[in-house]
Amino acid sequence: MTEHYWTTRSQPLTRTPDPEPFVQELEQLRRQHQLILNAVGEGIYGLDLDGNVTFVNPAAAAMIDWSVDELIGKSMHAVLHHSHPDGSRYLREECPIYRAFQDGSTQRVTNEVFWRKDGTSFPVEYISTPMHDEDGHLVGAVVTFRDITQRRWAEEILQRANEELELKVLERTAKLRQVNHQLRELSEMRSRFIALVCHEFRNPLNNIALSVSSLKRYDTQLSLAEKNDYLFAINANVERMTKIVDDILVIGKIEAKVLEVAPTPLDLVIFCQDLLAEHEFHRLESPIQFVCRSRKLLAATDQRLLRSVLSNLLSNAIRYTPDDKPIYLKLAKRQNQIIIKVQDEGIGIPCEDKHQLFEPFHRGRNVSNIPGTGLGLSIVKQFVDLQQGTLKVVSKIDKGTTFTVRLPLKPMSQGPTLGPESLDMAK
Known part of the structure; x- marks a missing residue:
């Protein structure tokens, strides 16, 4: 320095x-x-x-x-x-x-x-x-x-994740509410089912017990014709109970999705005529009238499913229509559809019952003491759906009811086919 x-x-x-x-x-x-x-x-x-x-x-x-x-x-x-x-x-x-x-x-x-x-x-x-x-x-x-591009990107991802999580929570909450609602409905249905089954079984069982007691007590005093009447009553009540059990089993199989469809070629004119010739559809005062302009009408449908549909609709018409009032079974073909109508002039269906008409165990408010389980129309609706058809009802109190079934002439290919043992119970 x-x-x-x-x-x-x-x-x-x-x-x-x-x-x-x-x-x-x-x-x-x-x-x-x-x-x-x-x-x-x-x-x-x-x-x-x-x-x-x-x-x-x-x-x-x-x-x-x-x-x-x-x-x-x-x-x-x-x-x-x-x-x-x-x-x-x-x-x-x-x-x-x-x-x-x-x-x-x-x-x-x-x-x-x-x-x-x-x-x-x-x-x-x-x-x-x-x-x-x-x-x-x-x-x-x-x-x-x-x-802060990366941070914004991370924030957006986090925001989307939060929104998706919130949406999933809302969806899960909605599903839980739906499940709870379904559980309440199932509980109510089970209660109705138990009450209905007890009621429906009690009457035929009482009738059977009364008939058996009368046969035992008055065996020597009854004529052969009177004994046959008692036996016929017993048999009718047994059939009624069997029908209830069969309907319940069919509903269970439908809900379990084990029922299947097997469409085959069928002449519907002959099929309907043969069905009306059966004993259970006989009416002495006013026989069921079959209306069809065609002598032959071929369609690919499941015969046993169709039999169950028409049997239930005709049985209901007979049950809720006075003996002197007419009942019609009408058959027609329009374009690629088969149209089947069951028309009566019976007691009709109240408007407040129509939205629950096809639910199991539901019965109209005006059926009074007319016997029935409320399962028939539920089975009809399910069987029509299985055949890719539609079911419509028009009804007026004390004027009558018309059920219209529309089925395709050639249904699209189905999954599995309906087992015979299931369909036999639905007859």
């Missing part, structure tokens, strides 16, 4: 420091600051009071695809903050960054975008901090920002 000395007559000898070490120290400090700026991953740039760039670190330049040299002296608002996310103009006077050197306040923003050189944008969060000199005068601002 070189020292300089000089003297005067009136002053003692002094020495002045060499400025070179301070310059070196200042340069070293500047290099350290530059290294720090270069190493920081966040974007950092400085602005003067006019909003022009005084320094910028490489991370900031890289994020907006400009070089550091190109940015020095430029208006940073015009470079990267000129527009809103929707592309509309962002006025400099409204920019939070410039408030830092207008009123000396620190501004933190998390919901804006910066723009790259190629015209694309990316979401950012930034802090604009005012800069003061040694005398406390405001000289500019320092802006620190970061690209």
